Amino acid sequence: MTFSPELEKRFTALLTRYPEGRTRSAVIPMLMYAQDETGAITGEVIEEVARRCKVTPLQVDEVVGYYSMLHRKPMGKFHVQVCTNISCLLVGGEELYNHASKTLGIGHKQVTADGQFSLEEVECMGACSWAPAVEINYDFHHHVTPEKLDELIRGLRKSQ
């Protein structure tokens, strides 16, 4: 598999930062960074990461099943994550999630037909004092209202 030169550089750096013989430690960060580029953790990505980290593909596969941010199928180009955990719940997080679901026409972990958006109801993401919070890909949005979310989504649609 070929990756971008930036990703290659990152992988090289990752493989040298752990103690001698401990390249298995690079598995999770590598999967995260690879997923950003490939869109999903495919069998091919698993084989490649396993080869580079000198572990078996099974050892990589079991990790993929455990962590909630690693996906075997591609999410939308814009992955909309709405927190409904306690601090967000108290100030309208659940209503916001339902609103997002209606606006996008999809449910939890679903992707729109055009592949542009996906939705996920997520657990606390460390924005409790600025709730309700939404993370789109890796960008945080605080104090989100249904109107503000619609505006964000409209903006992303236009940016296509």
Add this chain to the structure above:
Amino acid sequence: MAKLLFNQPSPLETRIVSKNFGLESSETLDVYLANGGFKAFKKAKEMTPEAIIEEVKASSLRGRGGAGFPTGLKWSFVPRTSPKPRVLVINADESEPGTCKDRLLIEYDPHQLIEGILIAGLAVDAHVGYIYIRGEYRYLIEKMDRALEEAYAKGYLGSNVAGTGFKFDLYTHSGAGAYECGEETALLDSLEGKRGIPRMKPPFPAVAGAWGMPTLLNNVETFSAVPSIIRDGGAAFAALGTPKNGGTRLVCISGHVNKPGVYELPLGYPMMKAINEVAGGIPGGKKLKAVVPGGSSCPILKADECDIAMDYDTLAKVGSMLGSGGMVVLDETTDMVRFALRIMRFYQHESCGWCIPCREGTTWLRKILQRFYEGQGRREDISLLGELSKNMLGRTFCALGDAAAMPTISIVEKFTEDFEKYLAKQNKSELVTI
């Protein structure tokens, strides 16, 4: 204030770890140095490791990650002369619902964190550290990476830290979405490239941690407090708080308040003052119903239990915890059945499944709460929720089982009337349909 913070600071704060927040370019090494940065490291370099640890003990700093373990004591457990190299691990997994402070420490003052880590390195003779940052905080991993790069480039990391001859390498490590990986031993498994599953203790990480090496693991805020302790002395830090509860901490206030935000308050600060003055009180003149004092895993306090000082020992006395500093304020309109269900949905989702009482217990508790919330509750369910939870306590490898059980027990006991209301409503609607 040059930069808009996430929330406006309060004049009631005592700003020690957050003293640089809001300074223009506070995330750069130059600004950090211009504001007294690395004085503490240079001072520590002239001290013996024992003296550094004594200073931290004198500060009565306690872990800011959740358990509140005395930091100096933890440092003293690391076998400094072990033939195996020591490793530092910095816990930036920040996933306890209600908690959002480590984020600010990395965003606004990454060099203070680096300096704290370096001082810990001197204290336990470690030369490498890994900052484990939750995957959702990608933008922070990038910010931290930039700070590390700058520190390396200017000689504050690497083979000759600040010209003292001390060698230290520091790296970030991305998580990938798992609350359980905030638990110290699960975090170590995750750092080793595995599923995050807790380890049997002992051996404690201080003796056999990452890759079997002696490991010192602390929370981001714990490390960030160290430079000021060394610079101004442990006694000065201790004096800010109450006996055995030294210093200040970042309190994340959220929920039903007018000015939610992260505020730095001395340990022992009055809880009602934090709610009514620092956070501006409850909107709409509503009454207080309950407070989650330190993250979702803490037993909840009823309004009439909240007239207390916020320190570890006082919270323990009223049967709860100061936890991770996530204080969630609930007004009188809050439906406690819905609240308890949301907490349980979280723990059930995040249980790693390793220990049966936690895996099965959280699943059952969630089902029962869900049924109650959907109007299918039975009277026996109220006591069943408490019994099931109590059976989970202390029966798991890590504290996630307790974290799920404790708030549930307290909510069911203290807010039984909310459950009763559901039963009454149910019965009434049954009558209507007949």
